[in-house]
Amino acid sequence: MDRNVYILLGVLMNICLGSVYSWSVFRKPLEEALDLSATQSGLPYMFFLVFYALLMPITGRYIDRYGPRVVAMVGGTLVGIGWLFAGFSDNLPMITIGYGVIAGSGVGIAYGVPIAVSTRWFEDKKGLAVGLTVLGFGMSPIVTAPIARRLITHFGPFVTFRVLGVIFFIVIILLALFFRFPNRKEKEPNEKISEEINGSIQNFTPSEMLKSSTFWYLWLCFVIGTFSGLMAIGISSPVAQEIVKLTPEMAALSVSIFAIFNGLGRPLFGFLTDKISPRYAALINFAVIFFSSLGMLFVKEGSKLLFIMAFCMLWLSLGGWLSIAPTATAKFFGLLHYSKNYGLLFTGYGVGAILGNLISGSVRDISGSYMFNFYITSILSIIGIIIAFYGLKQLRKS
Template sequence: MRAILKEGRVNRNIYVLLGLIMNICLGSVYSWSVFRKPLEETLDLNATQSGLPYMFFLVFYALFMPIAGRYIDKYGPRIVAIAGGTLVGIGWLVAGFSDNLLMMTIGYGIIAGSGVGIAYGVPIAVSTRWFEDKKGLAVGLTVLGFGMSPLVTAPIARRLITYFGPFVTLRVLGIIFFIVIVSLALFLKFPNQNMRRKNKEIIKETNSFTRNFTPSEMLRTSTFWYLWLCFVIGTFSGLMAIGISSPVAQEIVKLTPEMAALSVSIFAIFNGLGRPLFGFLTDKISPRYAALIDFAIIFFSSLGMLFVKEGSKVLFIIAFSMLWLSLGGWLSIAPTATAKLFGLLHYSKNYGFLFTGYGVGAVLGNLISGSVRDIFGSYVFNFYITSMLSIIGMIIAFYGLKQLRKS
């Protein structure tokens, strides 16, 4: 494989494929809802407590994105991805050997979450550099694996949990993820100047109206904060839905645990498809209008969930598929908008700062969804919140996400 990747003979599409496979491992967090019921029974947890490892995972994932962004250019994609993959494996193993909520949260939430935060931005940065002429589509295809991960990992985890329990499952998956991520990281690299010059005219054309903002300059623009708020709202709705998918299927629609896990796999398809779809839309119709479409999807999906009851399988699957798709959409809109609005020169650092919005959305979505379930006895009341937030998001996107021109 090294011979295939030698400079001058390289097919740049290989980097999208490598990133996609890495993201299948990194995106296994979206299968967490499969673990919730078994852990609630094994460790005697309530709905809020069983969501804490997931919440901490997403928080540390978001916190380490800007930190890692500072080192991708300095040390190169391989070293950063290997460091992240190593932490991912260690974190899953620590969780697998834990016997209480605290150790589970430290292992899965803090250590593995930090590892994903370090590794996640690497394949995105690599794809962005190799496809400066098609940033949105390339990023969308690269992170397709993150969204599609539950299609692979949820049924595997469900089967392993059935036979061996949740803790052995965590250990087995941790070892697999470590081997795959570290192995693929060895082949990641940025294009050299000769390769980049081949796209010089296209790059010049696609960036002719974009100024390269430094992080400090970007943070002083109102456009960044409007984009950040939109990202918070989009991730709040999507991550909340992902975290409660299996419990909602079992408690409200009355699906079996196996059918609930299967539904998570179906949702993962839409999460994955949302990434290239909205990457393409962000390229073609601008971040503003891509965001408006995404928020409209959240609104109508939330509205549909208000009518879901026992036996409403079709409506539940449609609504949750669209909510998962909306999150996939935002995880393409956000990085592509960062490159389009603030330039490519400081992209890794700039997107790292924007990604803190993901952490805020994760914390709020998890705490509120669990609290609503514990207080009102049902997850369905969460969808009144997401429907209202989607309207606010549409207003912010329409008035705030404007293309910044070179001065």
């Protein structure tokens, strides 16, 4: 089978896994159905992202041990169970357990599989391959947000959870059957090219990586980038409805538009990370966050174009970090322990998810508006530029 097929399989699986980015479509209906505050309606989303991030480092070692097929099937099963559990719940704690803990864990288990497979098949084009593979995760709301919005309108949020749970379970399990790592003969041509390009890169064990300052600078950059992006994703639909005064249907459509840019950010910044280094790709990304946040400070009722432009760029920035981070891990620390190393770095995503969700919801509940969040992201982007410029550099073992 042609190696490009594995990218396609990864895209399709990630469309299912990335449905979390459509969560803002569920927020208003759940707030109305269960009388929730803005902070409360963000809890299932936050727990999903936290358990997604927690399971990544734990699962990395099992992908190598049991193979991508088995790990993906386990993850897909938990995703389906979690969505169904949420669909049969009638209160926030149970929804949080089903959607947040169980489905989030399932995504954490399955997410690393397409990435690990892509990096093995495309050792000569790691950044671009990873970026294309996770394209589906970022662009998932193009498919899932309108479907969820339509189902919610006709059947309510709980039936929607059940329907999507069944679909995701079936699709992920079927796709998992085709995943595998290349054998030695299939790998050799790409290894030769990779060695010519990356011959000076050394392989760091997880413990060696954790002792390096470069890892912690990269981790901090990842936290800032995911904080800004995940915060924006979690409040996209409420901001559209409350500040710009779009209808729920138009808000859901805008989420689909944003998802295109989230998806495009992945191959774009994967390509940039390959061509101009993780440092300069990160600098460009933080500049995008800064100017997008600045633009949002001028948004008011009716400012549709400015709102769409700013949020497109914020979604693009998050997509970018989900290519910069894994590609930088491979470039800085090698491929030998890649699954474990990237899993450890991915904990930064969990920290960004917790902070982004809690702060954005609290700001809304305290001030009555989501707008003050963009002062925070603009300041953090400047801090990110400083960290990336001085800290993201190739290192050598002593």
